[in-house]
Amino acid sequence: QVQLVESGGGLVQPGGSLRLSCAASGSRFSIYAMGWYRQAPGKQRELVATITSGGSTNYADFVKGRFTISRDNAKKTVYLQMNSLKPEDTAVYSCNARHIVDSRLDYWGQGTQVTVSE
Numbered sequence: 001q002v003q004l005v006e007s008g009g010g011l012v013q014p015g016g017s018l019r020l021s022c023a024a025s026g027s028r029f030s031i032y033a034m035g036w037y038r039q040a041p042g043k044q045r046e047l048v049a050t051i052t053s054g055g056s057t058n059y060a061d062f063v064k065g066r067f068t069i070s071r072d073n074a075k076k077t078v079y080l081q082m083n084s085l086k087p088e089d090t091a092v093y094s095c096n097a098r099h100i101v102d103s104r105l106d107y108w109g110q111g112t113q114v115t116v117s118e
Contacts (some may be wrong), residue, residue: 002026002107004095009112012085016116020080022095022109029076032105033098036069036080038091038114048093049080053100063089085116 008020020036035050049069050058057069068081078095092111099105 002029002032002097002105004097004107004109006093006095006109006112009093009114011115011117013118014085014087014116016085017081017083018085018114020082020093020095020112020114022078022080024076024078024097029097030073031100033100034069034071034078035096035098036078036093037096038089038093039111040088040091043091045094051078082114085114087116090114090116 003025004022006020006022008018010018012018030053033050033052036048037045038048039045047060048063049067051069051071059067066082066084071078091114093114094111095109097107
């Protein structure tokens, strides 16, 4: 069992930056692939970025060059550094943990609101 708690969301002006954190507790953090997803009002949830247990990363095209995902296994935390934010980045950002062997072991945090506006 893994519990995930996101933090770091808020209101930021276009062009600004935020860093989201997702703290995990429970089972061994290093055996989970981690991801950030987002859902804007009236839209489907979409993948933002993922990072494997070994540190390999993958990004959605719309955030490449602006967002960076990283993880600290000792702190059981995954981060999403978001730069050059745009109004269309406004969404609830949620953290996901998926076991690297048994994908049925899949956990979500409660989400954190990011609003990009003047």
